[in-house]
Amino acid sequence: MQLCDFERPATELAQQLLGCVLRHGTTAGMIVETEAYLGLNDLAAHASKGKTERTKVLFGPAGHAYVYFIYGMYECLNVVADREGSPGCVLIRALEPLSGLDLMYERRKWHGPPVGLANGPGKLTQALAITRKEYGARLDEGDLTVREWREKPQFEIATTPRIGITQCADWPLRFVWANHPCLSRRNS
DNA sequence: CAATAGATCATCT
DNA sequence: GATGATCTATTGC
Numbered sequence: 001m002q003l004c005d006f007e008r009p010a011t012e013l014a015q016q017l018l019g020c021v022l023r024h025g026t027t028a029g030m031i032v033e034t035e036a037y038l039g040l041n042d043l044a045a046h047a048s049k050g051k052t053e054r055t056k057v058l059f060g061p062a063g064h065a066y067v068y069f070i071y072g073m074y075e076c077l078n079v080v081a082d083r084e085g086s087p088g089c090v091l092i093r094a095l096e097p098l099s100g101l102d103l104m105y106e107r108r109k110w111h112g113p114p115v116g117l118a119n120g121p122g123k124l125t126q127a128l129a130i131t132r133k134e135y136g137a138r139l140d141e142g143d144l145t146v147r148e149w150r151e152k153p154q155f156e157i158a159t160t161p162r163i164g165i166t167q168c169a170d171w172p173l174r175f176v177w178a179n180h181p182c183l184s185r186r187n188s
Numbered sequence: 189c190a191a192t193a194g195a196t197c198a199t200c201t
Numbered sequence: 202g203a204t205g206a207t208c209t210a211t212t213g214c
Contacts, residue, residue, distance in 0.1 A: 035206070044206070054199065071207050072196030078206085091206060122207045164206055 001148055003140050006063035010036035010081040010088030014175050019153045024128040024144045027103050029095030029118050032177040035162045039087040043167035047087035057136045058087035065137045074122030077130050094119045096182040120184040
């Protein structure tokens with residue numbers, strides 16, 4: 001995708017990213033679950049507290065990576081949405097592993113079906129080795145990219161409340177590939 | 189099965 | 202000093 005393809009409201013981009021391919025080096029997966037975070041009015045969004053050292057990339061141009069460290073253990077990957085100055089973003093929550101599975105197994109130290117390799121925000125960053133080193137990276141080219149299929153896969157999008165937050169917890173901003181086996185936690 | 193505890197630290201008050 | 206866009210292991214029915 002081109003940088004300008006990311007330049008749209010987070011709720012739109014979140015749905016557009018479903019069915020796209022996230023690649024880092026030789027590992028790649030298809031995005032099957034996303035969440036939109038809106039900005040100043042969205043108390044669940046990091047950007048709602050204003051521009052800080054951590055969140056500054058959210059206020060920049062779309063199509064860059066916002067990676068943050070959470071719970072002292074995990075990294076989470078977001079795609080910056082919206083125009084420069086509008087801090088919307090999309091959290092990537094789950095992938096269907098496509099290539100580099102052996103590397104993913106090694107990184108995750110996981111012994112189970114491939115479905116469990118990247119079905120969660122903290123799991124997919126571990127599987128693809130995405131860290132704060134990738135903070136601010138552009139996603140249209142380079143080592144870490146988001147690409148669309150030549151022909152977009154057909155599937156149904158389901159909408160649910162976001163997971164793991166306490167504020168604005170009832171806003172319907174989580175989007176999933178309906179009934180896909182690689183969704184985080186229980187399906188819907 | 190569901191519920192809970194513990195790991196563990198950057199960021200912001 | 203408290204908190205958090207999580208995950209895994211363990212405990213309790």
